[in-house]
Amino acid sequence: MTATLNKVLYVEDEYDIRMVAQLALETVGGLTLKPCSNGEEAVKEGPGFAPDLILLDVMMPGMDGPTTLAALRELGTLKDTPVIFMTAKVQPSEVQRYRDLGALGVIAKPFDPMTLADQVREIWGRARG
């Protein structure tokens, strides 16, 4: 795994949120983003993009966040890629569930576009030890 964070595979079904997250992570945050609007697209585009980090919305119609994660983990190259979930549900029992699924952390929605990249980097940085 690379030491610096650069490429982020981002899965979010809502167009508006994808746009603002792109602004937040690419323009403000300087990261390279691959936005996907659903789990199927993520499975298709993910391996080729070879992300350093996967950012997953939890509540999506069709394949939800955890289901998408399971599908991505089946793909050899993405088996160990770190994952952060984004959700408006942040009850501790649910946060624990996401951690049990192997997430590095959880970012709450609604998020502040000006600090989203910082939050992502902070979780990434702490996991690096």
Place this chain on the structure above:
Amino acid sequence: MAEAQDKILEQLKALRERYGTELPSKIAQIRMRLESLRSQWDAESMRTLHRQTHSLTGSGATFGYAEVSQAARLLEQSLKAYIDADIDTPPPHWAIWEAQLKTLESASHETSGPNAAEPAAISRPAVQTEHRLLFVVEDDTDLAREQRLQYELHGYVVREFHQIEGLEQAVREQAPLAIVMDVVFPDGDMAGIRSIAKLRAALGTLPPVIFASRRDDLEARLEAVRAGAAAYFIKPLDLPTVIETLDRLTASTDPAPYRILIVDDDAELAYHHALLLQRAGMETRVLTDLGKVLSTMSNFQPELILMDLYMPVCTGIELAAVIRQEIMYVGTPIVFLSVETDIEKHLEAMRVGGDDFLLKPIMPAHLLATVEARARRARSITSVMIRDSLTGLLNHTAIEEQLVRELSLHQRHGGVISYAMIDLDHFKQVNDRYGHAMGDRVLRSLSRLLRQRLRQTDLIGRYGGEEFVVVLPGTDAEIATKMLDSLRQAFSSLVFETAGQRFSVTFSAGVASSPPFKDCATVQNQADQALYKAKAAGRNQVMVATLEED
């Protein structure tokens, strides 16, 4: 560059405006779906309704509509409470939902609209970006630096001030979590205390202030009390104790919500109680199908059960006895609710392990107070049972249970987990030379360091004596070793002081990961052997267990 910043703000404004134009139709869709559910009930449509509302909760404030997020969250929680209750008959709760939807509709009509330059009221991140900022105001530059180094080792971010001038401005710009303040300055023998009093008067409120002083006289201590001091320490400072006090003063006080299970065949009443408790910040689950009681207990892990006494399949007393058959739930408080006035029945309820008996109809405030008090007590008892009393870390049994659990989770989902055993070097000498009180302080310092530096997902336990254990999910041996080595260095640079003597303590550690090792016993044995090797090789180092032929 101001230009780049402007461009970003412009783009943000455009996105927000776009969101604003689509918002009314999103809410209209929610309104239509709710209306159609009233005339034709459909569980799937209900879930879609929840998801649509949830989406507004998660987006509103990002686009400048903070009130939309808040109003949507309330409606969403009501809908969720109903969905979680697993009732498949249509709900009678339309009035509540109608009212909440109205609030949501008016929130979206906010003519003041989004202000692109101002960040909206954003909910706090679940994983905190903690800048644990401290101000140290000390004119002795060596002492100031020494404090800064020690505090930073414990996860604080420190700004040093060598004079009182400029402190007020700094606090106005970015208030720290706490201030450590010297008392004697060139300006005067009480200058530190006087300036804090003035600062408090000027700002109205101050973060907690700890005074550090050579002055041990009553006059100085009284002035400190009058200036609102949170603590007063005499120099030379016992830094571990100061740090303990800082931790205590700066700890966040939000406990995780209590989990309450409500068992009642009367769905509507159960739902009302659930909403009441949820509004007070608790997490609830409603159980109406008694056949699911044990699986619900296992999944939800409630901290308290609110149970009706009379239900068709069995009485609450019988159900309580069933629950208590499981050793795990022997301690879970059960509060009965009933119209039963017969005192014999009350006593019988207590005998099977009920903890309290409340009469219906119950005043909301009374229910809330009882549930909250009992849940709090249950939680603190559990905490005592699973935690080591000296350090607050998990005890031997608890951390071992967690290791087994984490290992099986990781083996099921793939991924790696590391386990480390940490043992203080020459600890017996510390106790012999400096006394057991000092030894305890060293143990507490290490546990604090571990808690500060490790991640929220890591588990820390004390095995007793001078042995500690950490479980690092999602971490391979290489990274685990780096983390432990960094901790080792940090701990070895801590300076303990007692009766004019100063000393430091080191530790040795052994690391084992799964993979390659598979079961709990092997992981523990391997880590133990690695620890032994570290000691044999001279101590104050970290060794890793590798798969090799013996």
